[in-house]
Amino acid sequence: MSTPQETDTDFGWALFAVVRRYRHRTDELVADLPGGPRGYQVLLGSQQIGPKSQLALAHYLGLDRTVLTYLIDDLAAAGLVERRPDPADRRVRRVELTARGSTVLAETRRRLRGVEDDLLAPLTPAQRESLRTLLHLVATSEDTAG
Amino acid sequence: MSTPQETDTDFGWALFAVVRRYRHRTDELVADLPGGPRGYQVLLGSQQIGPKSQLALAHYLGLDRTVLTYLIDDLAAAGLVERRPDPADRRVRRVELTARGSTVLAETRRRLRGVEDDLLAPLTPAQRESLRTLLHLVATSEDTAG
DNA sequence: TATTGTTATACTCTATAACTATA
DNA sequence: TATAGTTATAGAGTATAACAATA
Numbered sequence: 472m473s474t475p476q477e478t479d480t481d482f483g484w485a486l487f488a489v490v491r492r493y494r495h496r497t498d499e500l501v502a503d504l505p506g507g508p509r510g511y512q513v514l515l516g517s518q519q520i521g522p523k524s525q526l527a528l529a530h531y532l533g534l535d536r537t538v539l540t541y542l543i544d545d546l547a548a549a550g551l552v553e554r555r556p557d558p559a560d561r562r563v564r565r566v567e568l569t570a571r572g573s574t575v576l577a578e579t580r581r582r583l584r585g586v587e588d589d590l591l592a593p594l595t596p597a598q599r600e601s602l603r604t605l606l607h608l609v610a611t612s613e614d615t616a617g
Numbered sequence: 618m619s620t621p622q623e624t625d626t627d628f629g630w631a632l633f634a635v636v637r638r639y640r641h642r643t644d645e646l647v648a649d650l651p652g653g654p655r656g657y658q659v660l661l662g663s664q665q666i667g668p669k670s671q672l673a674l675a676h677y678l679g680l681d682r683t684v685l686t687y688l689i690d691d692l693a694a695a696g697l698v699e700r701r702p703d704p705a706d707r708r709v710r711r712v713e714l715t716a717r718g719s720t721v722l723a724e725t726r727r728r729l730r731g732v733e734d735d736l737l738a739p740l741t742p743a744q745r746e747s748l749r750t751l752l753h754l755v756a757t758s759e760d761t762a763g
Numbered sequence: 764t765a766t767t768g769t770t771a772t773a774c775t776c777t778a779t780a781a782c783t784a785t786a
Numbered sequence: 787t788a789t790a791g792t793t794a795t796a797g798a799g800t801a802t803a804a805c806a807a808t809a
Contacts, residue, residue, distance in 0.1 A: 482733050482749050483639060484661065488756035490636055491679045493629060515630065526790060533637045535778070540792060562785045562790040587628050593758035598751055603628050605740065605748040610634035612739035655799095672767060681801070686769060708767040708808045 489590070496586045501579060505545035509534070513542050514568065514576045517552060522565040524557070551575055635736070642732045647725060651691035655680070659688050660714065660722045663698060668711040670703070697721055 494508070504510040516532045525543065529536040543566060546552045551572035557563035568576065591599045640654070650656040662678045671689065675682040689712060692698045697718035703709035714722065737745045 481753060482737070483643070483729060485749070485752040485756040486632075486636055486639060487658075489752060490632060492756075492760065493632060497629070512633075524790070536791070537779085537793085538777075544792095560786075560790085564791070583629060591628070591755060593754060594751065598754075601747060602751040602755070603631070605744055605751070606631040606635060607627060608739060608744075609737060609748070610631040610638075614638065670767070682768070683770085683802085684800075706767085706809075710768070 493586070493590060496590070497583055500582050500586065504575070504579065505549045505551070506542045509538075510542055510546055511576075511579060513539070513546060513566075514551060514572060515580075517566050517568050518573070518576060522555065522567045524563040525566060528566055546572070639732070639736060642736070643729055646728050646732065650721070650725065651695045651697070652688045655684075656688055656692055657722075657725055659685070659692060659712075660697060660718060661726075663712050663714050664719070664722060668701065668713045670709040671712060674712055692718070 498508065501508050501511045504514070506513065512532055512534075513528070516528055520528065520531050523531075525539050526536055529539045532539075534542075543552060543554065547554060550569055553567050553569055554564040555567055557565050591602065594602065644654065647654050647657045650660070652659065658678055658680075659674070662674055666674065666677050669677075671685050672682055675685045678685075680688075689698060689700065693700060696715055699713050699715055700710040701713055703711050737748070740748065
């Protein structure tokens with residue numbers, strides 16, 4: 472009772488609480504996409520790293536390459552991405568967004584942005600900016616642990 | 618190209634990136650607990666809300682009550698929690714931490730705290746405090762969306 | 764009739780290994 | 787021999803419904 476350290480490990484707790492609410496509200500927004508939330512992540516990742524190999528994309532997304540095969544199968548069948556052979560290495564399939572994939576991604580991002588705004592509504596604009604920046608810092612900093 | 622909104626929806630991306638790293642480093646710390654990460658969450662939730670019904674605990678944790686049954690089965694078998702009948706309502710089983718459960722929880726929290734410190738090491742102490750506070754605000758604010 | 768907790772079933776997701784083709 | 791991608795299999799996790807006990 473005299474040690475107010477209750478909230479010390481609440482970072483992990485708060486992290487998962489926020490994720491739970493985020494997913495709860497965004498699941499329906501990406502439900503129409505092949506692969507749902509992970510399908511969206513593949514589209515976003517493809518745009519972010521450009522036309523790389525599936526393996527590179529899998530590493531970037533933290534997914535297993537076997538999972539990525541299924542996801543890309545479905546996204547390609549829906550015409551959102553294309554597998555293009557790499558002229559320099561015929562084993563490699565470069566994953567590229569199609570024009571339609573870009574459109575769908577942009578539209579989905581726009582709707583997700585609405586949910587984010589909603590979720591962060593309790594914060595002031597300055598606080599929102601701070602939270603985005605700090606979280607981005609933690610997300611992109613080098614991994615220091617073995 | 619002229620609209621620098623690339624990072625607008627990166628809140629969601631950063632959120633999941635941080636969670637992925639957090640889980641990757643903490644999974645082994647809770648692997649010994651019955652139920653793994655979710656077992657830990659049950660222990661922490663039990664302490665946080667006190668001896669409530671399983672249904673109340675399930676709601677608090679965002680878990681399904683059927684999942685909670687299995688988790689509590691395993692935690693109880695390991696002597697970390699106890700199901701106690703509620704004298705006021707014989708349908709209800711109050712979930713309480715045992716002395717050993719409290720010890721295990723405290724020790725696990727201590728180790729998780731080490732991982733958090735590691736993860737947040739790129740930030741200054743002031744930034745860490747800010748991030749914890751802001752995330753906690755978002756996590757605990759009232760749900761405004763239907 | 765509604766609620767708490769348990770059990771049973773099926774569905775999804777994930778992890779592992781084996782396979783093909785290229786290097 | 788090693789790597790990129792695919793396929794097949796089994797395991798874990800999850801959701802749904804049905805059930806028993808109590809309110």
